[in-house]
Amino acid sequence: MPYYIKLGKVPPKRHITYYKDDGTSLYREELFSTKGFSGIYSNKYHIHMPTQVEKIGEFLLDNLDDWPDAPLQYYHFATDEKKTSGDIFSSRNAFLKNDNCVISTANVSEDSDIFFRNSYAHELIFIHRGNGKYLSEYGTLPFEQWDYIVVPKGTTYQMKFDDYSDVKLLIVESSTPFDIPRHFRNEYGQLTEDAPYYERDFKTPQFTDPIDQSGSFELILKVRDRYFKYSLPHHPFDVVGWDGFLYPYTFNLKEYAPKVGKIHLPPPVHLMFTTRDFVVCNFVPRLFDFHPEAIPAPYYHSNVDSDEVLYYVYGDFMSRKGVKEGSITLHPMGIPHGPQPGKTEASIGVKETDEYAIMIDTFQPLKVTKNVKETMVENYSQSWLDE
Ligand SMILES: [Fe+2]
Numbered sequence: 001m002p003y004y005i006k007l008g009k010v011p012p013k014r015h016i017t018y019y020k021d022d023g024t025s026l027y028r029e030e031l032f033s034t035k036g037f038s039g040i041y042s043n044k045y046h047i048h049m050p051t052q053v054e055k056i057g058e059f060l061l062d063n064l065d066d067w068p069d070a071p072l073q074y075y076h077f078a079t080d081e082k083k084t085s086g087d088i089f090s091s092r093n094a095f096l097k098n099d100n101c102v103i104s105t106a107n108v109s110e111d112s113d114i115f116f117r118n119s120y121a122h123e124l125i126f127i128h129r130g131n132g133k134y135l136s137e138y139g140t141l142p143f144e145q146w147d148y149i150v151v152p153k154g155t156t157y158q159m160k161f162d163d164y165s166d167v168k169l170l171i172v173e174s175s176t177p178f179d180i181p182r183h184f185r186n187e188y189g190q191l192t193e194d195a196p197y198y199e200r201d202f203k204t205p206q207f208t209d210p211i212d213q214s215g216s217f218e219l220i221l222k223v224r225d226r227y228f229k230y231s232l233p234h235h236p237f238d239v240v241g242w243d244g245f246l247y248p249y250t251f252n253l254k255e256y257a258p259k260v261g262k263i264h265l266p267p268p269v270h271l272m273f274t275t276r277d278f279v280v281c282n283f284v285p286r287l288f289d290f291h292p293e294a295i296p297a298p299y300y301h302s303n304v305d306s307d308e309v310l311y312y313v314y315g316d317f318m319s320r321k322g323v324k325e326g327s328i329t330l331h332p333m334g335i336p337h338g339p340q341p342g343k344t345e346a347s348i349g350v351k352e353t354d355e356y357a358i359m360i361d362t363f364q365p366l367k368v369t370k371n372v373k374e375t376m377v378e379n380y381s382q383s384w385l386d387e
Helices: 343-347 370-375
Strands: 005-008 028-033 041-046 055-059 075-078 092-097 101-106 115-118 122-129 132-136 139-143 147-151 156-161 168-174 214-223 226-234 239-244 249-252 271-274 278-283 307-314 327-331 356-362
Touching: 075 370, 092 327, 092 370, 101 356, 139 147, 139 249
Parallel strands: 115 214
Antiparallel strands: 005 239, 028 041, 041 239, 055 226, 075 327, 092 101, 101 168, 115 156, 122 147, 122 168, 132 139, 132 156, 147 249, 214 226, 271 278, 278 356, 307 327, 307 356
16 A cells, blocks of 8 residues: 554564563564565564464365467456355456466355465455455455455454355456556655545445464465465454554445546556456446547557456446446457447436446466356357357
């Protein structure tokens, strides 16, 4: 996040003695940093050494979901057609992936005491349906429907839902951080007046008392497609205080303030997050273009350096027929894409739209998985023929 936070008790300076109440034993300082020691970071103060582990084991998850001979074509698939069950990691169904990005959905159906850490990837968790609390060493983050939770790589967490009967998550993993675009920030990092959101729109962790508990605590580490199980001798949420710029936070899709133009503006105007290898954009309700002869629907376009993924959240999407909540369309690089028959004409003269969708444009081609094969709408590639 682009601003500094301090929660709980921290010593007056970094890297000096910080004694517990007994006056003799030290709290354990952990620097949690990015880009070596050059990027954003936080300092956490633990009751116990964060390095303590009793047992390390690897386990296999049945996630061999490759579809190696998938054709280059347009895809429309309904993620709700393949509902999952399980906890926050075992319920994940990967649909699209490349070396830098994995896009999954998950229907979390059960509470679990395990702790989870994605060791190699940052996570963007979109709460399509569900409410609850995200717990981590940084404190408690309440979340609700349509919140994004931005999780820095290496964060240990749990997610507790109020009700497990209808949870739906869209999870995007990235090998590089989800950044606030540089041009939304001034030279000090503050969000500018013309950014589509403001610091107040971001919710940050609330301080939670440290848990000083001994026992056996299970931590699952995801290391790309491998999973490790660590047994920890103490509760990992034993932080008495922390400060810095690196921590999980939330942002609700409804808070995004879209920009509109006289004639059609391209997708970068809908930008939410950038990573090194892809961008995330928000399509939200907005007024349409106000030139008297404007065509609000997009023109056909060949974006030769991007695969375009759209996840449909709510409403009647202005350029697509047949999509519903939970649908994903993939329009890969190498072939043009654009509105379906009738959608261009139907958009002329329309004043506003009531759609919510999330777009992920990757700069490297995505591989589709068997989950796509099992949930795809047949003949979507031919759906432009009935002009
Ligand atoms: Fe596009």
